[in-house]
Amino acid sequence: MKREVPLSLPDVGEREKEAVLSVLKSRWLSMGPVILDFEKKIADYIGVKYAVAVNSGTSGLHLIVRGLGLGEGDEVITTPFSFISSANCLLFERVRPVFADIDPQTLNIDVSQIKQKITSKTKAILPVHVFGHPADMTDILDIALKSGLNIIEDACEAIGARYNGKLAGSESDAAVFAFYPNKQITTGEGGVIVTNRKDLAGICRSMRNQGREAGAGWYEHSRLGYNYRMDEMSAALGCAQLARLSDILIKRETVAQRYTEKLRRLDGVSVPFVGPDVQVSWFVYVVRLDPEIDRDTVMRELTGRGIGCRAYFQPIHLQPFYRKAFGYKPGDFPVTEAAAVSTLALPFHNNLSEDEIDYVVTNLKEVLSKF
The missing domain is CATH 3.90.1150.10 (Aspartate Aminotransferase, domain 1)
Structure with missing residues (x-):
């Protein structure tokens, strides 16, 4: 007998519904306390100092690229086997993606090909943890350290993944997780940047909010920014999901x-x-x-x-x-x-x-x- 078995389904229960309803009953639907709570919970879980919630994983990747000061003439080594945003985020800032082929088993970037791709224009490595299987971060970190390169970790598919016992997103310059409905946990749409760099977290936090600095007036803009904010309802859903x-x-x-x-x-x-x-x-x-x-x-x-x-x-x-x-x-x-x-x-x-x-x-x- 024919049945319907969908490709994916979000797992949303009463806890999530109550959390979102609580926000709807409050005075804050955007830029309120639940965002701060969600960011703290994510940072604590990954074991980093800072988390910046955004409206998508793509937005998070874009903010990191811009926050690191990458631009025209720069190159970043990444994988051609990924969702397209892991390369598009570079093109947003006129950075050239330099592709290295993948490992035939893990389907992640082949670390043995990274060194030969490095030139004087290379500024960063952008590994992707494909399907939730961590890339070879130990060797990638070593290459980056020896070559003076940043690491932008696309962990959008990999919250909770570990390599050598260490959580994905915990050791790079910055990483991004995403929470689309087919992900491990969902906020509907949304993502989060995690980093130990205070300067980068501050710049990303400003740019996600139209370039405003913390404490600045609504019409004061210190830099070019975007509306990449996550709303309070999404953050509430995220908090409830993260608890599970x-x-x-x-x-x-x-x-x-x-x-x-x-x-x-x-x-x-x-x-x-x-x-x-x-x-x-x-x-x-x-x-x-x-x-x-x-x-x-x-x-x-x-x-x-x-x-x-x-x-x-x-x-x-x-x-x-x-x-x-x-x-x-x-x-x-x-x-x-x-x-x-x-x-x-x-x-x-x-x-x-x-x-x-x-x-x-x-x-x-x-x-x-x-x-």
Whole structure:
């Protein structure tokens, strides 16, 4: 019997509803005390001094790039296998993204390629923790230290992830987490910058609020800024979700383990790789299909059976705008391109039941048998 199994579902309960309702009953809907509470809770959780809540992960990345003073003529080394904002945030300030191909197992930036990409124009490294699996931050930190480079950590998919026991976002110049409804915790829309740098936190805090300094008048603007603020309702939802984060991560780990157990011996499928020194914060559950299998056909078949699924990601360098602007072509980053045509995200959320997992696995097996 056909069922509907959506790709993702937010996990919002009575605690979250009460928190948001409490804000709606207050005098503060924006720029109030709940934002400050959310920022403190995030900073304490990650173990950093400062957190700056914003209206999206993209906004957070943009503010860091601008806050570090990066601009035209500068270069930042990053990955072409990511959501497009991790590269677009550089172009907003006319900084050139310099791509390094990815590791075929983790799908994160291949650290061995970073050194050869460094030039006199390189100002930073921007790793992305793809799907919640931390990048090799130990080696990235070492390269950055020896080369005098900043690290901008795109941890938008990885709150709670750890490498060598250390939380993602805790050691770079600045990191960003995002809270779209399919993330581990959600604020509806929203994100947060975390950093130990007082100067950077202050600049980002000013720029998110139209360039106003703390304590300045409403029409006093010290620098170019933006309306990148998070509202109080979103922050309230975030506080309630953050209080449940440990349980949420356990739930997602359990769903991922069940998938892996059921898919491990399925011909034509490779389950997600997990490195030996990392703790994955499961954002999505993405399998790899063998090269002879047409991933797009599999997606159509699964969708027709009511199973939500999606390709993750399309190579940034092959997006039409990037090809036109920089002359990229197929073959430039072969590992990324091979991953892009073979990855398949299966339904994944906190409360996915064993019956739903079995339905997905059974139907995937039937579809793959046609190949």
